[in-house]
Amino acid sequence: MELLQLQYFLVVARLEHMTEAARNLHVTQSSLSKTIGRLEEDLGVPLFDRIGRKLRLNEFGSSFLLRAERALFELEQGKQELRDLSSPxxxxxxxxxxxxxxxxxxxxxxxxxxxxxxxxxxxxxxxxxxxxxxxxxxxxxxxxxxxxxxxxxxxxxFIDPILVAVPMGHRLADRSSISLIELKDEWFVGVKKGYGTRDLIDSVCKSVGFVPKYVYEGDEPARLSSLVEAEIGIAFMPSTARNSQEHIKYVQVEDQELVRxxxxxxxxxxxxxxxxxxxxxxxxxxxxxxxxxxx
Structure with missing residues (x-):
């Protein structure tokens, strides 16, 4: 069994697609297939179920993947330790x-x-x-x-309070705090689902009886301030993301412990x-x- 075989196996196992794995590894598909075939021969069992061009890890492959990941993980840690000792x-x-x-x-x-x-x-x-x-x-x-x-x-x-950012001139801009339910008819700008703060906010809003309506969902939190300033929508923003823009007011939420x-x-x-x-x-x-x- 060769180190290269294990490295190739990990990529194929994670992608479950030979063509994509070959592209990722910068090798030909035929070369990758032969390497995986030799590994299976060495182990004496097939690691994948092959249905046309599709691959699926089978029971043998799933068990071996855990061991292979652990082995390569330890080797990588050894390399990192040597790098740190030789050139810290x-x-x-x-x-x-x-x-x-x-x-x-x-x-x-x-x-x-x-x-x-x-x-x-x-x-x-x-x-x-x-x-x-x-x-x-x-x-x-x-x-x-x-x-x-x-x-x-x-x-x-850190425990980071989440505030509501509104543009100056907004109906809530003269308030220092608001009840969460007061925001049920507002339009929001925010990050996409899957980011922790977004998922937390959606869950808390749902618990008080509404689902936030998003006019913009992105993966760049830093852009939200400029969207609020442009009056595209309001935003839930952690206190650590607050900036000194003159045209944004940050309002506290008073009836919920809204923190991240x-x-x-x-x-x-x-x-x-x-x-x-x-x-x-x-x-x-x-x-x-x-x-x-x-x-």
């Missing part, structure tokens, strides 16, 4: 976020400590982030809501480099300072 100042920190409003400030603070560390940041839905976490493919996730799991460490770092929990997540078995450890300290200190300011 030039590693790359891999991050995934479902909440990005605080990330620029956090990265700025971390840059002051480790100016040579590179970043790779992905803005993901909760489910996409969980997939990367379970695979151990990211150092940390900054998430709302928090995620629990046998292989996931979860540290809640921001958590730092990491895989229990993933190697935590020295740079990653320092990043975690920066995150905790950053939210600690914000908490002091809001007391």
């Amino acid at each position: 100042e030039h590693s790359t920190l891999k991050l995934a976020v479902t909440t990005a409003s605080t990330l620029p400030n956090i990265l700025r603070e971390f840059r002051k400590k480790r100016p040579h560390i590179q970043f790779h940041v992905q803005m993901l839905t909760t489910q996409e982030m969980v997939t990367l976490l379970h695979r151990g493919e990211v150092d940390f996730c900054l998430s709302s809501p928090p995620i629990e799991g046998d292989d996931i460490e979860c540290q809640i770092v 929990e921001i958590a730092l997540l990491w895989h229990r078995s993933r190697y935590i480099s020295r740079a990653a450890q320092e990043f975690r300290e920066v995150v905790v200190d950053y939210f600690g300072e914000i908490s002091k300011q809001t007391i």
